[in-house]
Amino acid sequence: MIVLLYGANELAIRRRLQELRDEADGGSGMGESNVNVVDGREAKANDILAAAMSAPFLSARRLVVVERIFERFERFEGRGTSERGLPKSLDPLVAALEAGIPETTILVFLGLPFGRDPIPNEVSEKNALVQRLAKIPGVRNEHHGKLDRGALIEHIRAEAQRRGLRFRPGKPADRLQPGERMPDEPDPAQLIAALCQSDTLAIANELDKLALYTGGGDVSVVEVSRICAGERVATNFQFRDAVLDGNLALACDCSSRLLYAGEELKGLLFLLAEAYRSVARLIDAVEDRLPPEEIGKLMGKAGQFSGLRDAQIRRVRAIGASGLKRAFQLLVEAERANKLGEMDEEVAFDVLLARLCEIARPAAVARRR
Numbered sequence: 222m223i224v225l226l227y228g229a230n231e232l233a234i235r236r237r238l239q240e241l242r243d244e245a246d247g248g249s250g251m252g253e254s255n256v257n258v259v260d261g262r263e264a265k266a267n268d269i270l271a272a273a274m275s276a277p278f279l280s281a282r283r284l285v286v287v288e289r290i291f292e293r294f295e296r297f298e299g300r301g302t303s304e305r306g307l308p309k310s311l312d313p314l315v316a317a318l319e320a321g322i323p324e325t326t327i328l329v330f331l332g333l334p335f336g337r338d339p340i341p342n343e344v345s346e347k348n349a350l351v352q353r354l355a356k357i358p359g360v361r362n363e364h365h366g367k368l369d370r371g372a373l374i375e376h377i378r379a380e381a382q383r384r385g386l387r388f389r390p391g392k393p394a395d396r397l398q399p400g401e402r403m404p405d406e407p408d409p410a411q412l413i414a415a416l417c418q419s420d421t422l423a424i425a426n427e428l429d430k431l432a433l434y435t436g437g438g439d440v441s442v443v444e445v446s447r448i449c450a451g452e453r454v455a456t457n458f459q460f461r462d463a464v465l466d467g468n469l470a471l472a473c474d475c476s477s478r479l480l481y482a483g484e485e486l487k488g489l490l491f492l493l494a495e496a497y498r499s500v501a502r503l504i505d506a507v508e509d510r511l512p513p514e515e516i517g518k519l520m521g522k523a524g525q526f527s528g529l530r531d532a533q534i535r536r537v538r539a540i541g542a543s544g545l546k547r548a549f550q551l552l553v554e555a556e557r558a559n560k561l562g563e564m565d566e567e568v569a570f571d572v573l574l575a576r577l578c579e580i581a582r583p584a585a586v587a588r589r590r
Contacts, residue, residue: 223318225354227291227332228365229343232421234333237363238286245327247281255280261290261330266314273328284327291332291344291351307349319357330354341420343367367419376421377410380428385437396443399521402495404446412445460489461496464574465536467581472574486570490552493577497548500537504545507537536581544580551576 224241226234245255257272269287277283294307322328332344332351344351346364355362368376381388388409397403406412417423427449431440434448460475476489499520506516516534517524524530540548555573558564564572 222324222327222361223322223354223357223359224327224329224361224363225332225351226329226363226365227344227348227351229334229341229367229419230365230421231334232425233365234331235422237365238329238331241327241329242284245277245280245282245284249280251278251280254278255283257283257285259285259287261287262293264290266311266317269314269328270317273322273326275326276323277325282325282327284329286329286331288331288333289335290330291348292335294349295342295344307353311350311353315353315357318354318360368421370414373414373419374410377413377424377428380425381410381431381440384428384432386428386432386435387439389439389441391441393441393443396441398447401443401447404442406442409440409442409445412442413449416445416449457492461492462532462536464493464577465496465500465540465581467539467578469575469578472578473571476570476574486566489570490556493573494552497545497552499533500540500545500548503533503537504542507534508542539581547580548577 226237228234242256255277257275259269259272261269264287269285272283272285275283318328330350332348334341334343336342343366346352351362354360378388390408392403392407394403404412406415413424413427417427427445430448431444435444457479460472460479463469463471463475479489480486503516503519506519513527513530513534517527517530520530520533551573555569558569559566
């Protein structure tokens with residue numbers, strides 16, 4: 222049996238591959254001894270055929286998985302190039318497969334999502350090698366494509382149900398902890414889709430984390446935001462901390478990534494305002510030289526961790542009362558310039574970032590020295 226297993230839905234692909242592993246094992250317990258994995262990036266025809274033609278050892282069948290071979294032809298085939306673009310070196314492989322492989326062999330050509338620039342590429346149905354191998358009689362062409370928005374939401378709900386999770390729509394403010402922000406999305410499935418996009422493997426991992434956190438119970442957007450923050454929230458924190466630290470290069474990099482991911486400039490301005498409000502909540506305690514443990518209590522849950530607490534105390538000291546006042550002045554000026562049309566919105570934001578980073582920059586330079 223020859224199977225072409227590829228596409229964007231990595232979870233479905235991996236589950237299907239496990240089914241084929243179980244089929245090859247046949248309950249013998251010797252499946253792992255009869256699995257051959259071939260790196261298709263540099264593999265020659267004989268490398269694949271030698272494994273495919275071998276008889277299984279104390280197992281029902283032999284499983285041969287050829288990884289990453291499709292990638293070689295996805296890069297330049299342009300989604301429309303015909304199979305004539307295949308190199309002559311693959312002719313012996315195609316000819317041997319057309320002649321037939323042993324019935325005891327399951328030969329899988331595996332095409333998982335690859336590369337991240339910043340999103341993964343996928344092996345398409347128009348891939349030159351896929352098109353050529355699919356013409357061989359008896360080949361199973363199994364394409365697991367990217368789920369559209371509606372199908373993705375239904376997929377998330379079904380996967381949640383498999384783990385015993387019950388999604389509860391709405392925005393339950395009573396579940397928020399100090400310092401937490403209510404997500405924009407009112408539906409847990411929609412929020413997970415926004416965080417993980419179409420990465421079904423990442424979705425499965427986040428749902429596993431939610432099941433562990435809740436014990437397989439009710440889940441609202443609050444729990445999703447708290448446990449499944451993912452890269453979006455990680456970058457939010459990096460952006461906030463970079464500005465407070467006076468690190469303009471990192472702040473610009475983080476803002477670019479957030480904007481690319483769909484964040485709006487007004488959302489970034491809100492993050493900045495919240496960052497300086499967090500400084501305002503601690504400024505009196507820091508200037509009064511209260512013990513770090515007492516300051517930590519003002520930070521809520523984050524204050525329980527000495528590393529986070531001490532880093533925030535350092536930032537508050539570096540900014541000081543005068544710097545805090547200056548920061549809020551700059552935020553108001555940027556908002557005013559934008560609303561009055563005195564400056565382009567993106568230009569105003571870039572200027573704001575530069576001026577805010579100047580507030581803490583002398584302290585940052587001193588620390589590096």
